[in-house]
Amino acid sequence: MAGDWTASRFSGEFSADTKQNLRDLYSNRCAICRQRYESPFGHPETEAAHIHPAQHGGPDRETNGLLLCRRCHWGFDSGWLSLDGDRRIVVAGDETVSGYDYFNQFRDQSLLTPSTADLRPAERFIEVHRKLFGFEPIERGDRLTIGGLRSGELSLADGRRVCIEGAPDEALVVNCTVTAVGSEQVRCAHHRTLETRPATGPEIPDTPFDNTTEVSFDELSNRIQELKDDYVGVTQKWEWGRIFRKARIKSGLSYEEIAEKIDLEGASGLQIERSERVYEMFPEREFEEDGLSYSAIAELQRVFDSTDDIRVAYDCIIETGHPLTVKETRVWVEIMMADADVTREIVREEVETYEELRRGDPSESVRRILEVHAKYESAYEWE
Ligand SMILES: [Zn+2]
Ligand SMILES: [Zn+2]
Ligand SMILES: [Zn+2]
Structure with a gap:
């Protein structure tokens, strides 16, 4: 049969x-x-x-x-x-x-x-x-x-x-x-x-605008608020980014204009842009829940222009097996933004400027940052 x-x-x-x-x-x-x-x-x-x-x-x-x-x-x-x-x-x-x-x-x-x-x-x-x-x-x-x-x-x-x-x-x-x-x-x-259905991997819910050409900003605002209540950190920004990307494409408005339309605390033009970049970084929602924090990713977004570069930096950090703290990420980013060489001396100097890192284990922080940087450099070696 x-x-x-x-x-x-x-x-x-x-x-x-x-x-x-x-x-x-x-x-x-x-x-x-x-x-x-x-x-x-x-x-x-x-x-x-x-x-x-x-x-x-x-x-x-x-x-x-x-x-x-x-x-x-x-x-x-x-x-x-x-x-x-x-x-x-x-x-x-x-x-x-x-x-x-x-x-x-x-x-x-x-x-x-x-x-x-x-x-x-x-x-x-x-x-x-x-x-x-x-x-x-x-x-x-x-x-x-x-x-x-x-x-x-x-x-x-x-x-x-x-x-x-x-x-x-x-x-x-x-x-x-x-x-x-x-x-x-x-x-x-x-x-x-x-x-x-596999237990892992949360279901990706439908977005409100999949079948409409017009964006209802009330609906958008409610949905963004809901996601803010339901999620935190990278997950929240990813969910936001997915919806904002669609809203922006359908409405033709800029980040700032969308922010004005929905008028919601925490959803400034800059945050909308950043959330879209988080969404772009992980097209399959493949970030690690307890990987790098959103604040640390935001630090990376300050120094790297392209999503691909941020993703490479993220992957390098994850590969070392111990995510950098926000402050450690900031140290790495600050040195690169200053166009300085990432040497042990400079990293140590920069680490010492943060109270939080001084009180922790500064040598360990220096070691981690240098390890991530070495990985990052080698990722681009073939270019
Ligand atoms: Zn045939
Ligand atoms: Zn077939
Ligand atoms: Zn087939």
């Missing part, structure tokens, strides 16, 4: 091994149209395509894969193409839609046979593909392995929504049984959760 197995893990992509094996199995040729284009540097166009889609729990293995050219891959992922029980090509029937003539030329042709016959596409994955992409009806009692719950956008290629009753909130991929089939919705009963 379709989908009656367990997916080992939510993979998303084929591993490098599986991709290479698929290239070898099909000799870099598209399994549907047989074409084999290459770049001027000899790189083949073809790519590994899932049969049972990865977001629906399709496993990372050769028998769930095909090697396809870009157009056939799109046709296979969009509902134009599928396979029948004898691995012959099936084409969707809509003659009036642009694309039909192209794909229809492959109708009933057989799929290219891979060099190792037992690694040809498995029947059970093909069956899921036919059901998910509308080549075979989904019926009451069907057992499906289905996912895409991460985005909450669980729908079939034909637009029908899939509703899985009893699935826990954190489920990403589940085994379920179809209980009712309608024209707009397919209802299923949850059987087993195969893949769970």
